[in-house]
Amino acid sequence: MPVGPLIELRTERLLLRRPVAADLEPFALMCADPEVMRHIGLGRPIDRASAELGFATLLERWRQDAAGLFTAEEAATGAYLGFIGTAPVPAHSVEGGATEIGWRLRRAAWGQGYATEGARAVAADAADRLGLTRIVALIRPANDRSRAVAAKLGLEETGEGKGPRGETVVVYAGAP
C-alpha cells in the first residue's frame, strides 16, 4: 500500500484522492475500452499486463513526489470515474521535462463537466502546493473533448509536435 501524506482535493461533485491498490481494477477496465483509448498514444486499448505496469508507475510517482494522477471519485457515491492529475513529459517528447496535466474518465462519466471540474482543482493544487508556474497538455488533434477541457482551463494552443510515442499532438500551455 502507498505510504505518505493523505492528499485529497474536493470539488462540488468530486473527490480527487491519492490512488490506492484497489483502484487497479477499475483503472484496467477503463484502459481496456477502445473508445476511451482512441485518442491516447497510438490509439489502442491497453491490455491487463500493461495496465498493471502503468498503474505501478503511477503509484511509484506518488511515493516519490507526493503528486501525480489523482483517482477521481464521484463524491456522492464513491464511484470510480477515472484519473485527473499531473505527470512529467518524457524527455524525448515535445515539451520534454515540462509538467503535463491530463485526464481520463470511464465512458459513462463523460459529458457532465467532470473533467473540467476536476482539472481546475488539480491545476490550483499544482500552483499552490507544487509551486508550478507552467503546465502543458499534449492532445491528439482529433480529440475535441479533451481540447475543449484544455481551452476551458485557460491553456493556450502553442503549436504541434511529436508526443512520447512519435504521435502528432497539439500543445496547450499556460499558467495552472
Ligand SMILES: CC(C)(COP(=O)(O)OP(=O)(O)OC[C@H]1O[C@@H](n2cnc3c(N)ncnc32)[C@H](O)[C@@H]1OP(=O)(O)O)[C@@H](O)C(=O)NCCC(=O)NCCS
Ligand atoms: C477527455 C475527457 C476526459 C473529457 O471528459 P468530460 O468530463 O466529458 O469533459 P467535460 O464535460 O468537462 O468537457 C468536455 C467538453 O467537450 C465538449 N464535447 C462533448 N462532446 C463533444 C464532441 N462529441 N465533440 C466535441 N466536443 C464535445 C463538451 O461540450 C465540453 O465542452 P463545453 O463544456 O464547453 O461544452 C473524456 O472524454 C475522456 O476520458 N476521454 C478519453 C480519454 C482521453 O482522451 N483523455 C485525454 C487525453 S489527451
